[in-house]
Amino acid sequence: MSQQREKVAIIGGGSFGTAVAKIIGQNVLLHDDIFEPEVLLRMTDSTYNGEKLIEIFNRTHENPKYQPGITLPSNIIATSDLEETVKDATILVFVLPHQFLEDTCYKMKQFLKEGTKAISLVKGVNLNQEGPVLLSTTIVDILGIDVSVLMGANIASEIAKDQFSEATIGYTNEDNANLFVTLFHTPKFMCTPINDVPGVELCGALKNVIAIAAGFSDGLGLPGNSKAAILRIGLLEMKKFAQHFFPEVKTDTFFESCGIADLYVTCTEGRNRKCAEAFAKTGKSFKELEAEMLNGQLLQGTGTTEEVYKVLDNMNMTKEFPLMSAVHDIAFEGKPVTELVSSLEVN
């Protein structure tokens, strides 16, 4: 065997991190000419029923906190030690919450091996004065390495149960894209590469704004035609936003799993839709509903809504994005949720 095999490290052991760790653990063994068998999974220290979660995981190969009942291959080893996770890795898989990404990158920078590449499964968007900044760009800027992204119609619990799913890999470097397809693809998790990092990544972030509109629609009891119109107008606003700030974004990307498929599943399931439905029905704030309904998990869509609105407002473009603007005004400015549809009407 060659000494040049790729060594994979996974940064983040929540529900999605645990689900993809299962796939990665199987695929590195299947392709042992390409990958080292041992994969480190970096989790933060936490306890479950009084025992350290990392110890439970390494003893039982299960993550009862985030994917109860799912057994992972024993070549996935959990650790909280960032240096240990990163120092020998040639492939980094980022699958941690948006708010921890930047800090984690700064902390790992000193341990990084030369030639390492990364793939980000993190959903969200940053801002600077000129507009949106991709999270993959944040990683590139801090670590100076090639970064692909993976997004798609990926409810984590379904992937953990080997239910048929698809995903999209957005890439810049084609060799790395092929490597990531080998690492992630299975007949039950079908991965398609596309040379479009910003398109794929913005789909993953922006769909959560549309999911809030879908939740409002469900809370108002709107019928199918109306919800279909909201999803469609939402997809077009996602595309317009992405192509305005990143003119290289491909229209074809929106036909991939990260586009229409993820939008569909996020607008029919998913916590952003669910909390927005409750918002429309109860009048409680998103902060209250997040605390009541999500058992410690955080909403991604509300933060993204605020970031996107700031960008649009700065550029006097809110009128060109009536759906995203209405979601913002309903969620944060006291606009009645009953005005969702009238915001979209044209005489």
Place this chain on the structure above:
Amino acid sequence: MSQQREKVAIIGGGSFGTAVAKIIGQNVLLHDDIFEPEVLLRMTDSTYNGEKLIEIFNRTHENPKYQPGITLPSNIIATSDLEETVKDATILVFVLPHQFLEDTCYKMKQFLKEGTKAISLVKGVNLNQEGPVLLSTTIVDILGIDVSVLMGANIASEIAKDQFSEATIGYTNEDNANLFVTLFHTPKFMCTPINDVPGVELCGALKNVIAIAAGFSDGLGLPGNSKAAILRIGLLEMKKFAQHFFPEVKTDTFFESCGIADLYVTCTEGRNRKCAEAFAKTGKSFKELEAEMLNGQLLQGTGTTEEVYKVLDNMNMTKEFPLMSAVHDIAFEGKPVTELVSSLEVN
């Protein structure tokens, strides 16, 4: 007022015909500089509770058989007389079932006024030896007039109740398209024109094949990721089929209401989805389920599935359309419905 006002006739008074007659009746009065106020609605003779439906309609302005509880404007006049309907019309709105279209066109041909144009809301597809023939082309071939099409996420009962909906108008002649937008558009029925008759029309026909796959998925209890993948693969097969036989079909058309929005609503509501779910759960044939579940209405998706499969099979292209082929084989060839997903998997 000018003598050149357009005179509208509607051919077909079923559930969708009655719903659009309500919109048309309002819009011709609103735009009385463009349209004659009286609109004839051609229905076939039938009875309801022992009375002629046409007489009930003209007395009460309701169609209790197909849109109970909905009152239409009194300028919509029902008749069964095709000559009377057609002879003064300058705009024909075709909204009758596919199977009656050709015969009705032949019967009306002799009464047609010069310069008449048409818009077809009929869903389906014909076949000849070279491949699919659009229903709008059938009208053009028989009547020799310009034909636009209107398709979209349009559950008829929701439109009749003025619930927010969108629709797409596919056109060849831009002046006629503008006229049809004026005739159909309201703030609650938002119409977008696009210069793409085959794209818009094939979306309306082919989505019913994908709706059968969605129903199988629901009947099997597949989770969200899987159904999202089925819808996405379905939309790509619709696009591939349309652009193979009509290379001028625009990718943008699939982002219009006739594309993703109609696919969404047809795959979450709609009779094709419903019967296919029952097929997967009960093992009964579509013929039996149609008789049991649809109260005299007909399934469009099964016929379209057979037509599409014939085309693909003739051209040795079934492998390039794994989802549509699987729907055919499950519906008509005894392939187990449990093999729906494995038909889509790629190693």
